[in-house]
Amino acid sequence: MAGPVRGPVSDDLLREVLEANLVIPREGLATLTWGNVSGLDRERGIYVIKPSGVPYDELAVEHLVPVEVETGRVLAGDLKPSTDSETHRLLYLEHAGLGGVAHTHSTYAVSFAQAGRPVPVLGTTHADTFNGPVPLTRHLTADECARDYELNTGRVLVEAMGSRPGGDALDVPGALVAGHGPFTWGPSATKAVEHSVILEAVAQMALHTLALNPAATSPGHLFERHFTRKHGPDAYYGNPDRMVAAARA
Amino acid sequence: MAGPVRGPVSDDLLREVLEANLVIPREGLATLTWGNVSGLDRERGIYVIKPSGVPYDELAVEHLVPVEVETGRVLAGDLKPSTDSETHRLLYLEHAGLGGVAHTHSTYAVSFAQAGRPVPVLGTTHADTFNGPVPLTRHLTADECARDYELNTGRVLVEAMGSRPGGDALDVPGALVAGHGPFTWGPSATKAVEHSVILEAVAQMALHTLALNPAATSPGHLFERHFTRKHGPDAYYGNPDRMVAAARA
Amino acid sequence: MAGPVRGPVSDDLLREVLEANLVIPREGLATLTWGNVSGLDRERGIYVIKPSGVPYDELAVEHLVPVEVETGRVLAGDLKPSTDSETHRLLYLEHAGLGGVAHTHSTYAVSFAQAGRPVPVLGTTHADTFNGPVPLTRHLTADECARDYELNTGRVLVEAMGSRPGGDALDVPGALVAGHGPFTWGPSATKAVEHSVILEAVAQMALHTLALNPAATSPGHLFERHFTRKHGPDAYYGNPDRMVAAARA
Amino acid sequence: MAGPVRGPVSDDLLREVLEANLVIPREGLATLTWGNVSGLDRERGIYVIKPSGVPYDELAVEHLVPVEVETGRVLAGDLKPSTDSETHRLLYLEHAGLGGVAHTHSTYAVSFAQAGRPVPVLGTTHADTFNGPVPLTRHLTADECARDYELNTGRVLVEAMGSRPGGDALDVPGALVAGHGPFTWGPSATKAVEHSVILEAVAQMALHTLALNPAATSPGHLFERHFTRKHGPDAYYGNPDRMVAAARA
Known part of the structure; x- marks a missing residue:
């Protein structure tokens, strides 16, 4: 199944997407087969994504699915x-800067999503990566759930991004x-899932911070x-060259 | 002790039940010798279950106990x-669709059980597997504790299931x-303990969600x-064939 | 340093005490060099205990310290x-049934100790091992801290035990x-530290239970x-012979 | 890059600083490339610190950066x-007793920092290492953030230390x-990061303690x-010789 059939996508992209998906179980961002990461070759108009329902410890480059954006x-x-x-696809269509998208069911980020609360900026760990609160979408309507549910999930994400x-x-x-x-993204699959790791860490810190002080806040100039x-x-x-090297390693 | 004595049960079932039991320590669903999983051969009317008090790191196919349903x-x-x-047995007797039962002492599911609260549906992680709140049994009476305690535990579970x-x-x-x-079940031992893993994950998310928003709720159409x-x-x-393969691997 | 010098203590006891101490880091009951387990040879009037300040990953039978009760x-x-x-020693002197004592700084048990709350019986996980709340000592007085502090710690433990x-x-x-x-004990060093493991698990469950329902309670007949x-x-x-075998393995 | 160029710093210091940095990922005190530890050769006026943005699993002695105090x-x-x-440097300049500094983004310590609360002394686990609350700095002003931000971070740390x-x-x-x-320090890099480990442990205990009893307190004589x-x-x-040996191992 490898090689010519999948011709248009580079081996580098396939390997990066595989590695990025394997970050999910390694960092405990989801159990079982939950979660998925994709990476985009924007020039060719193709993204590569984890297949549905395949266990992470079996996942190999051959299982990744190339999709026309x-x-x-x-x-x-x-x-x-x-x-x-389809949620990944909509994000790629709407935002030209995206090269990777990740979706996890990480415990603390999900807890904020379920509680209906954005993740507020409470410290520099958050501000190092997220230049503002991590927004929360509105709920999908019954109609949006009934038809094109996953595409509509992408649409409310885009709405939420735009509200900043x-x-x-x-x-x-x-x-x-x-x-x-949570959904996270970045210029590459590697960065997209790295943002999932960071979001989970800052969501956990935020939950504990709010338990200690429901009115916690810090000045914006620190976060800027x-x-x-x-x-x-x-x-x-950072030492940019080394970081790229590490991401490719 | 293997082979002919245990003749009626297939090696596949024994191996599956062993593997399913080993999920408990691997996923941190119980410490020491706590917890147990069984798998049923409904045609032969036999289920196979973990022995009492044997440490997981010693557990082998030969230790599994075949019981007449x-x-x-x-x-x-x-x-x-x-x-x-006996709790497993009653569940098999009462529900023809069950092929496996699991019992753990996982931290968050136990916390809801001790708090006397069902696990509410607060998000899609829950709704992907549990089509409604995870119900809570009534307390057993003193008489039900004094005689046939474990069988009566099965009975209140059946009552709680019926209340939906x-x-x-x-x-x-x-x-x-x-x-x-918690007790969980499924069409097989593999699925039963997988539901224990999921229940623990959603119970943890539910506890954190309620800490962030005691009135958290989301529309039912999303969960459906x-x-x-x-x-x-x-x-x-999912890719059904692959998932079955993985479960059997 | 081994052999004749330590003559009065059996190799079995030394090995058991070593193994019991190693449960502390393996189960995450303390970091660094915190915590200690001892085991008693009551006939010879000697207990063997972890040395002060030796890292667990260096700990060997030769480092264990034999002390006259x-x-x-x-x-x-x-x-x-x-x-x-000296705290261990006082417990051995006061309670003829003890063959092992363990002390950890496990997170949740410490949290109850710091909060000044006994660990209440909220479920069967607790009741399987502790036939009542895990009691809390009174605070030591300034005088009790100034002289024979560790022995006095044993004394308030004995007081707290007696209050049941x-x-x-x-x-x-x-x-x-x-x-x-927490301090825990049992008929052997193995059982003493096993009770530390269980106490930590039930303390964590209790904390989460109280977060979900500050008035949580269940009928005493279930716990009995x-x-x-x-x-x-x-x-x-359990299968008693196998459990003893496992403890000795 | 090794050897003569880095001549002034001993191999022992380099190895100790490397090991101390690797404690951060091993103990889960930060994810990704977050956190850093340095160690000082006060006689030569040089400290050695982790480079910016290098992943821990690639970090080697050759990457450590020697800086003139x-x-x-x-x-x-x-x-x-x-x-x-620069924050490390200011601490070395202001406090002659420091031989090592560590900075992490450990979850619970960060949560107190974000909540704007010092970590109170609630138990002996804390008092064994920290002879009083772990203080909280004031917020940096907009000007202090705009110029010499990292040096100013050191200055508010020194202010906070002086307030005791x-x-x-x-x-x-x-x-x-x-x-x-959190920032922690000690007579060596080894001790500095050990204090990060302990601070995280006591911060977690403090958070849980306050959840169980917002007014928790214990007598000062116990902590002294x-x-x-x-x-x-x-x-x-402790057995001082062994502990030094272990720190050097």
């Missing part, structure tokens, strides 16, 4: 893509679907400082 | 079945015994959608 | 016994020192049933 | 030091930066006893 058509293989594939004035999709690379759980020291033209965190 | 008679071996064996109008045992494949802990995309005639989640 | 005199070796040794009317030390094999943490199915003349849990 | 000048190598390096009357930096070897997280049995001229905990 424009149409949702499966391009190779005999496995179905993740049921959430002037927001770029990568400024706050994640959101919570109300009553469901942290976001800008990692992102944008004045960033000075 | 109709009578509770141990059919082979010199080990006693789990003390909870029109409910099928597999629609909500688990319940909490008040002041005790999730249950039906995984179950029933219109299910479209 | 009657006097507290160290009988061999050049390592100091755990600073809590008609109690046998093994009916509720553990207690919390106020502002400090569970304690008596595991303990006393009518016990029917 | 007086000036902040990087003395060798082509990697940038941790972004928090008569305090020695090693009496309470750690503090929380408001809205950010515990601090003095481990520290100062009358200390009697």
Whole structure:
């Protein structure tokens, strides 16, 4: 099933998407077969995503499903893509900057989604990655659940992203679907699932912080400082070449 | 002790029940020797269950205890079945669809059982598997504790299942015994203990959700959608053949 | 340092005490060098205890310190016994049924000790082992802290045990020192630390239960049933020979 | 890059700092590349610190960055030091007793920092290491965030340490930066990160204790006893030679 059939997608992308999916069980972001990560080759208009219902400890490059972004058509293989594939697809269609999308059922992020609360910015751990609260979508209507449910899930995510004035999709690379759980994204599959890891960590901290102080808050200038020291033209965190190397390792 | 003595039960069932029991320590659903899983050969009228008090890291196929469903008679071996064996037996007798039963002392599910609260449906992680709240039994009376305690535990579980109008045992494949802990079930031992894993995950999410929002709720149409995309005639989640293969691997 | 010097203590006891101490890091009951377990040879009037401040991953039989119960005199070796040794000693002196004592800094049991609350009986997981609440000592006075602090810690433990009317030390094999943490005991070092494992599990469940329902309670007849199915003349849990074998393995 | 270039720093210090950094992922004190530990050679006026953004599982002695304490000048190598390096430097400049500094994003310590609460002394686990509450800094002003942010973070830490009357930096070897997280220190890198481990453990216990009893408290004489049995001229905990050996192993 490998090779020519899947011709259009590079081996690098396949390997990256496989590795990114395996972060989910390794970091405890979901149990069983839950969760999925995809990575996009925007030039070719194809994304590669985890198949539906395959256990992580069996998952191999051959199982990954290539999907045409424009149409949702499966391009190779005999496995179905993740049921959430259409949500990924809509995010790629709507936001040109996305190269990867991840969906998990991580405990604390799901708890905020179920509680109907965005994850507030309570500290620099959050601000290092998310330049504002991690937003919460509205609930889908009965009609939106009945038809094109997964595509509509993508639509309410896009709505929630847009509700941040002037927001770029990568400024706050994640959101919570109300009553469901987190989606995160980034310039690559690697970064997308890394944002899932971070979102879970900051959601856990936020829950404990609110238990200690329901009115917890910190000044915005602290958070701006942290976001800008990692992102944008004045960033000075990290040794960029090494980080890319690590992501590719 | 293996082979002919245990003749009536297939090696496949024995191996499946062993594997299903080993999920309990691996997933942290109980410490020490707590917990037990059984699997049923309904045609032969025999279920196989973990012995009482044997440590998981010693447990082998030879230790599993075959029990006659109709009578509770141990059919082979010199080990006693789990003390909870009679609870399993009653569930098999009362619900024709069950092929496996699991009992754990997982932290969060037990906490709901001790708190006297069903696990409410607060999100799609729950609704993917449990088509409604995970019910709570009434407390056993002093008489029910004094005689046939374990059989009576099965009876209150059956009562609690029945309290869901029109409910099928597999629609909500688990319940909490008040002041005790969770029992889950399924078409096989593998599925029964998988439901224990899921119940613990959703119980933890529910506890955190209620801490963030004691009045948390989401619309029922979202949950229906999730249950039906995984179950029933219109299910479209998973790659069924692969999942069966994985369960048998 | 081994062999003749330590002559009076059997190799079996040394190995059992070593193994029992290693349960502490393996089960996450303490970090760093915290915690200690001892085992008693009552006939010879000697107990063997972990040395003070030795990391668990270096701990070997040769490091264990034999102490005379009657006097507290160290009988061999050049390592100091755990600073809590005198607390163990007092428990052995006061309760003839004890063959092992364990002390940990496990998170949830410590939290109850710091909160000044006994661990209430909220479910069968607790009742299977502890036939009543796990009691809390009174605070030590300034004088009791200033002189013979560790011995006085043993004394308030004995007081707390005695406050249960008609109690046998093994009916509720553990207690919390106020502002400090748990001590547990049993007929052997193996059982003593097993009770530490169980206490931590039930303390965690109790904390979550109280979060879900501050007034949680269940009928006493359920708990009696569970304690008596595991303990006393009518016990029917477990396959006793195998369990002893496992403890000795 | 090794050897002569880095000449002034001993191999022992490099190895200790590497090991101390690896405690962070092993003990779960941070995810991804978060956190950093440094160790000081006070005689030579050089400290060695983790580079910025290098994954822990790639980290090697060659990546560590030597920095001149007086000036902040990087003395060798082509990697940038941790972004928090200036905070470490200020602590070394201001407190002559420090030989190591650690910074983590551990969940519970961060939660107190975000909640704007010091970690109160609620039990002996805390008092064994921290002779008083773990203080919280004031928030940095917008100006302090805009210029020399990391140096100013060190300054508010020093302020917070000084607010303890008569305090020695090693009496309470750690503090929380408001809205950010914990810094800990000690006579060596090994001890600095050990204090991070302990701070996280006691912060978790404190959070659970406050959930069980918001007014929890214990008498100061108990805590004094515990601090003095481990520290100062009358200390009697541990077998000092072995502990040093272990720290060097």
